[in-house]
Amino acid sequence: MPSLLKRVKSKMFIFAHRRTLSLLDGEYGSVFKGRSMDFDELRAYVPGDEVRDIDWKATARHGSPLVKRYVAVRRHSVLLVVDSGRNMAAEAFSGESKKDVAVYAAGVIGYLACRHGDDVGLVHGHASASSFLPPKGGEEHLERLLREIDSTITLDGQPSGISGQLDYVLRYLKGRMLVVVVADEFIPDARTEDLMRRLRARHELLWLTVRDAELAPGTETQGIEAQGVLDSTDIGTGTGIPFLLAADRKVRAAYGHAMAQRAELRRTLFRTLGIAEEQAEGSADVVTTVFALLEKHRSGALTSGRRTKRGQRAG
Structure with missing residues (x-):
């Protein structure tokens, strides 16, 4: 079976030339500066x-x-917390599977950790259960983690529930770590918000969101005839979405407005919690998203519920 880590590294060197990779290394290393x-x-x-x-x-x-x-502390621990529920088997904004984007994002973070001699662990799961692979060093171990993510995200799996994984980390894992969450696009409920707040107080917490697909993408530029009449399904709920309804201009306008409100609510929530968060639309922008995430965390752009102009990202 082809190595997932080799695939991650090849993509990194396509999208990140030598100078950019050194900048990524610098931003990653800076996360641990200060007390360490x-x-x-x-x-x-x-x-x-x-x-x-x-x-x-x-x-x-x-x-x-x-x-x-x-x-x-000369050797640090990086914990990847990955949503491996069935929501992550849905399409991302780019049209890829969210699983592929999640594997790539976890691979980029893990590879940076390996380059710095740090240990990498994994907590993943769904709404009903969580699994833990303890932090270890080396690319062979990272390959195992990536395969674990890749093999457990399926369309017939259990629904996502990232609060379960956050609760697992708080209950069972001790010692300060760099915790990087890779999750579906969602609005936290009160319990999840409390878990996020507590996790941020205990660890260095970064959050990478894999964006949802558009509603009937391509209809505005290609038309219904070019698309064909193909219904969609909400992976999380199993609810069908008729294509003709999703392609209706009024429905699309209302959906766009609702998603804009949802996005602003998310931004406000992460600012209030003081958690650096960035969103990846697909694998093509994972490297730049990781860089922005590390830079936002390092620069302290999120303090006291406020975000400076430097910490803002277009879009």
Whole structure:
């Protein structure tokens, strides 16, 4: 069976020439700059220590200032959290399967981690169950993760439910990680929003959304006759969408308006939660989407529920 990782790497070098790849490496590495340390012990404060390192609760109990000591973390863990429910077997905006886009996105992030000597793990699943493959290093392990994603996303699988995977990470995985979520385009409910907020507080959290397909794409430029009368199906619900209804101009206008409102709601939600999120329409823009996602997270464009002009992306 052809290697999925080789396919990812070949696409990366098509869309990312040497300079762009080095920029990707730089943006990935910058995610871990700053503290990049694990807690070791408490000790008495001495002049020159960072005020932000003071443990105020311990100081209050002890009666004199105590600061936290840290040890350097030389190897990081990257956790891919991938929606592998049947929603990801639907078409993406580009017309490809969302599964193919998800595999490529996970492959790009994982390959960058491998280049930096970091470990990569995977949590994936659907609304009913989650599976975990612990972080390890090396391209052979990354290939296994990509195959796991590719083989578990099917049209006859269980419906998607990313909240289950987020809950799994919070319940069972300890230690600060870079968590990259690759998921379907959706509006989080109250429970999922709470899980996202808690996950962001515990880990470095980035979110890559694979965009939904258009409603009856191509009808405006090719016409109904050129398209043929082909009905569509909502993979998540199994509901049929008659082509003639989907191609109606009024229906398409109403749908476009609803999707614009939905997109603004999503942007507002991610800004409020302080989570860097970008959307990929297909495999052709995964590399640029990953770069924008890393840059947005690194630059701190999302702070205190606000996004700076630098953090904004056209469209």
